[in-house]
Amino acid sequence: MAYRLVRARPNHDRLPELRDRLDDGEIEPMEPFGRALTAALERAKFDPESGEAVWIEEDYCTPPLAMEREAVLDEYFEDVTVVSEDVDETAGWKRLEDLPEFWEQLSNVQ
Template sequence: MTKSLNNVRLDPETGEAVWVEEDYCSPPLAMEREVLDQYFTDLVIAEEDMTETEGWGRIEKYPLLWDEIKGGV
């Protein structure tokens, strides 16, 4: 989870934070939810059949969320 949150991206079209998390819990992110809910609202899980590498490749074009936040300060 640390790797994923360090690499969170910002979708400039929607303003949403996006990341890839390989998860085997049911429901997804069940163990992480307590922490994630402290920082994110309206958490949406998009379950897709792809590797973690494919998922990150899909969002790598987006800017890093943390860079965007630091730039706005």
Template sequence: MANRFVRARPKEDRLVELRERLDNNEIAAMEPFGRAMTRALEKARFDSESGEAVWIEEDYCSPPLAMERAEVLDDYFEDITIVKEDVDEEVGWQRIDDLPRLWAEILDEA
């Protein structure tokens, strides 16, 4: 298992749907990655300078985030980049803690 430091450009017109899927636990129910993905996306931040969502995600895939991208991420984000493939989870979140939460920024604009 590794924790991935992820950056991705949100498809802003699709994020209300993603928020609904998170809220109704649809994504959390996906095996084997749903709970980890839900935790990560719930805590995701927004980098207004780059226009990207950033988060730390627990991942078991090779290539990284393969299942997550196929089932969820590619529907809601573009230009998904693994910035660091194995980051300490706590350190990673601390690195982006000063950024505003993704959902506050995006949904306030919707």
């Protein structure tokens, strides 16, 4: 399996809509990436130094995240960047564990 370390600058005005789509289960059935994208965005972290969302995502696209960006990510994030194209999923999330939860951080800001 291929896992990517992803960073993206959130479009704060659009995030309530993304949260609703995740809560309603709208993204999860999107084939072939919906389950992986939903899981990654639910677990996303917030980097307070950069203001970016950070997550680990299972992805097999060339270029990386092509389908996810077209269908979902580019609506809610800018500067979506794959920092590392081949990371161990467990080790990747462990690297992010000290960062605050993305969705909790946003609720504290709003």
